[in-house]
Amino acid sequence: MRQRTACTRDCPDTCGIIATVEEGRVVQLQGDPEHPVTSGTLCERTKDYAKRVESSERLTTPLLRAGRVDPANPRAAYKEISWEEALELCAKKLLQFREESGPESIFHYQCGGSLGILKRLNPWFFESFGPCAAKRGNICEGAGFAAQQLDFGESESNDWFDLENAKTIVLWGKNPNVSSVHLLPVLKRAKKKGAKLISINPIRHATSRSCDLVLQPRPGTDPFLALALARILFAKNWIHEKAEEWCNGLSEFRQMVECRSPSDWLASTGIEVETVEELANHYFDGPSTILCGWGMQRRANGGACIRLLDALAGITGNIGMPGAGVSFYAGRSAGFDLSFLKGVAVAPRTISEPRLGAELLAAANPPIRMAWITCGNPVAMLPESQKVAQALQSREFTVVSDSFLTDTAQCADLVLPTTTMLEEDDLVGSYGHHWISNVRKVVDPPPGVRSDLEIFTEIAEHVGIPGAFPYDAEGWKERLIRDLEPEGITIDRLRQESVRKPFVPKVAFEGRKFPTNDGRIQLIRELPTEIPPASREFPLYLLSNAISSAQGSQCEGEFQQGPPEVQVHPETAANLAGGPLQDGDMAVLESELGSMEVVVRHEDQLHPDAVAIPKGGWHHRGRSANALIRARVTDLGEGACYLDETVRLRPAAR
Ligand SMILES: Nc1nc2c(c(=O)[nH]1)N[C@H]1C(S)=C(S)[C@@H](COP(=O)(O)OP(=O)(O)OC[C@H]3O[C@@H](n4cnc5c(=O)[nH]c(N)nc54)[C@H](O)[C@@H]3O)O[C@H]1N2
Numbered sequence: 001m002r003q004r005t006a007c008t009r010d011c012p013d014t015c016g017i018i019a020t021v022e023e024g025r026v027v028q029l030q031g032d033p034e035h036p037v038t039s040g041t042l043c044e045r046t047k048d049y050a051k052r053v054e055s056s057e058r059l060t061t062p063l064l065r066a067g068r069v070d071p072a073n074p075r076a077a078y079k080e081i082s083w084e085e086a087l088e089l090c091a092k093k094l095l096q097f098r099e100e101s102g103p104e105s106i107f108h109y110q111c112g113g114s115l116g117i118l119k120r121l122n123p124w125f126f127e128s129f130g131p132c133a134a135k136r137g138n139i140c141e142g143a144g145f146a147a148q149q150l151d152f153g154e155s156e157s158n159d160w161f162d163l164e165n166a167k168t169i170v171l172w173g174k175n176p177n178v179s180s181v182h183l184l185p186v187l188k189r190a191k192k193k194g195a196k197l198i199s200i201n202p203i204r205h206a207t208s209r210s211c212d213l214v215l216q217p218r219p220g221t222d223p224f225l226a227l228a229l230a231r232i233l234f235a236k237n238w239i240h241e242k243a244e245e246w247c248n249g250l251s252e253f254r255q256m257v258e259c260r261s262p263s264d265w266l267a268s269t270g271i272e273v274e275t276v277e278e279l280a281n282h283y284f285d286g287p288s289t290i291l292c293g294w295g296m297q298r299r300a301n302g303g304a305c306i307r308l309l310d311a312l313a314g315i316t317g318n319i320g321m322p323g324a325g326v327s328f329y330a331g332r333s334a335g336f337d338l339s340f341l342k343g344v345a346v347a348p349r350t351i352s353e354p355r356l357g358a359e360l361l362a363a364a365n366p367p368i369r370m371a372w373i374t375c376g377n378p379v380a381m382l383p384e385s386q387k388v389a390q391a392l393q394s395r396e397f398t399v400v401s402d403s404f405l406t407d408t409a410q411c412a413d414l415v416l417p418t419t420t421m422l423e424e425d426d427l428v429g430s431y432g433h434h435w436i437s438n439v440r441k442v443v444d445p446p447p448g449v450r451s452d453l454e455i456f457t458e459i460a461e462h463v464g465i466p467g468a469f470p471y472d473a474e475g476w477k478e479r480l481i482r483d484l485e486p487e488g489i490t491i492d493r494l495r496q497e498s499v500r501k502p503f504v505p506k507v508a509f510e511g512r513k514f515p516t517n518d519g520r521i522q523l524i525r526e527l528p529t530e531i532p533p534a535s536r537e538f539p540l541y542l543l544s545n546a547i548s549s550a551q552g553s554q555c556e557g558e559f560q561q562g563p564p565e566v567q568v569h570p571e572t573a574a575n576l577a578g579g580p581l582q583d584g585d586m587a588v589l590e591s592e593l594g595s596m597e598v599v600v601r602h603e604d605q606l607h608p609d610a611v612a613i614p615k616g617g618w619h620h621r622g623r624s625a626n627a628l629i630r631a632r633v634t635d636l637g638e639g640a641c642y643l644d645e646t647v648r649l650r651p652a653a654r
């Protein structure tokens with residue numbers, strides 16, 4: 001039997017899936033050929049998702065901690081208990097801590113495990129029970145999102161296929177080959193129609209092979225590259241003659257840009273003026289779209305960086321028309337009626353997401369006594385893994401619901417086994433495009449596994465919050481899309497096809513009208529800061545990028561075995577202070593915060609001032625990049641400066 005569902009993993013592509021099910025098992029997952037973006041193809045990591053569903057590592061019963069966790073055999077520290085016992089225990093603890101210390105002593109954390117809209121009911125539980133302590137900031141797109149809200153009043157993008165109207169496409173810090181593979185055919189078609197492709201990235205990644213111009217700036221210097229580009233555009237008078245109509249602060253912006261020469265702006269970037277002139281030629285030859293990756297905004301100057309890219313589009317008029325814009329985000333929740341959720345606005349206290357470990361430990365009067373984690377693996381994925389683990393372990397009671405005994409689950413007192421995306425009903429919007437899809441249970445979960453919604457519905461009953469969870473999954477779906485029904489979007493229709501939100505225009509900010517106070521773009525006026533400098537002691541910037549075979553820390557297969565591979569430019573490897581390193585050598589990767597054993601891989605496509613380790617390594621296997629990354633906050637939006645950490649690489653002691 002073939003069934004239509006959709007992917008809820010944290011990814012801009014948000015695919016439609018056709019699942020073939022035989023005798024209650026998923027035997028094949030294919031891309032939905034009728035979903036315009038998916039177009040029949042799934043990425044490497046999701047094609048194999050059934051392995052995850054059927055993994056022998058799946059948790060199938062609630063686990064209560066009975067002893068110390070031995071990383072070699074974490075499971076042994078837990079004893080199996082029944083759901084009845086587990087839910088009663090949860091209810092007892094929730095009521096006890098609320099009674100004794102107030103709801104601010106209970107903290108709920110959720111990240112990107114599932115982007116299903118029904119997952120918003122997890123924080124809803126804690127809001128209606130408390131409101132309890134909630135997370136603040138956003139480690140994924142916080143800085144760039146805040147930047148675009150300041151500049152444009154909103155973070156939105158042109159239609160996914162509008163790229164085909166562009167004459168120039170700049171992949172600025174974006175690597176679609178790994179983290180957004182469904183862009184590749186669109187880029188190919190745009191190129192066939194004559195568009196020029198440009199990549200700006202410290203890594204010459206696979207997609208840059210089909211680019212007409214490739215710039216490899218030093219990590220973290222893009223804001224200065226953008227200023228140099230703006231300087232050249234002003235000098236050539238390639239500014240839209242009517243820019244003032246839609247740009248507020250044009251003369252101040254110009255003044256700022258003209259306070260240094262192009263070569264002065266470029267001093268830290270390692271890029272030649274002639275190359276930026278070439279970039280200017282292309283960018284001027286519009287319509288031009290900048291496709292923003294998310295990596296470069298996970299830096300101390302990340303917000304300023306995106307604001308400068310917004311400004312480039314503003315001054316040249318490359319916005320509010322087909323083929324143009326600065327595509328960073330699409331409003332994935334737009335259209336769903338989530339108005340009942342108030343979030344941080346009603347939380348009695350908030351805990352910074354990028355500084356989660358430190359803030360949990362420091363919270364006082366009352367302390368955070370209980371933590372509950374859903375859809376996230378913060379020990380592996382947030383900066384300062386050790387501190388996050390310590391903070392979770394030292395709460396009086398920590399609950400984690402997950403399908404696996406992750407780094408984070410290993411810090412829990414109670415682990416609740418939950419469903420995978422093929423075992424539950426949901427709805428999903430996208431942050432990369434504007435289609436919404438129906439998610440459905442295509443197979444039953446293993447006995448003993450419950451969805452988050454089932455868990456919270458039952459606990460709500462136990463703790464007595466009547467009326468908070470009145471529906472089952474189907475009922476909630478109907479409830480959440482009620483505003484879309486007049487637009488012709490019903491659950492029945494979504495069962496048949498993914499639907500583009502009809503109220504979202506194909507061109508964002510059409511006519512160059514912006515939802516800001518004066519209806520114009522607010523151009524940045526402040527100079528960006530430099531990212532923390534590399535030192536003699538720690539001379540290399542640590543990149544930790546997505547890889548094709550894993551979604552964050554979720555991976556099937558061999559990836560988490562042995563020491564992680566770290567890429568380094570061969571010339572850098574030959575000239576390290578501690579002695580040269582050959583391809584395949586064992587080495588130690590160290591930051592001010594910690595160190596780990598790694599295997600060296602020479603990679604001449606990488607910037608010589610960087611080393612690259614995969615994102616998502618498991619902490620209990622000594623593979624988490626975040627064990628080396630300090631918790632520092634971006635200039636805007638309270639993101640995490642994941643990519644600003646500096647490190648050194650030295651030969652392992654023999
Ligand atoms: N296969 C796979 N796909 C994923 C994910 C995954 O884990 N695996 N994660 C998903 C998630 S959560 C998100 S948010 C998105 C991630 O989207 P991104 O964060 O855009 O994904 P990455 O491919 O890690 O890309 C980061 C890019 O930024 C570049 N970069 C780093 N520093 C700089 C800089 O200073 N300047 C410039 N110009 N570029 C820089 C890196 O070289 C890299 O190419 O993708 C999603 N897609």
Ligand SMILES: Nc1nc2c(c(=O)[nH]1)N[C@H]1C(S)=C(S)[C@@H](COP(=O)(O)OP(=O)(O)OC[C@H]3O[C@@H](n4cnc5c(=O)[nH]c(N)nc54)[C@H](O)[C@@H]3O)O[C@H]1N2
Pocket residue numbers: 010111112113114139140141373374375376377378381382401402403404406418419420421452544545546551552553554615616625626629642
């Ligand atoms: N060093 C470094 N760190 C990074 C990044 C980076 O580029 N470099 N990228 C950052 C980014 S962009 C992001 S978005 C975060 C991602 O951070 P996370 O979202 O914490 O990352 P995942 O590893 O995908 O972990 C999600 C967990 O949720 C579980 N899960 C999946 N579905 C469900 C469900 O329905 N219910 C419940 N209860 N659990 C579920 C999965 O099994 C998995 O263990 O990581 C960030 N961390």
Ligand SMILES: [Mo]
Pocket residue numbers: 010112140141
């Ligand atoms: Mo993300």
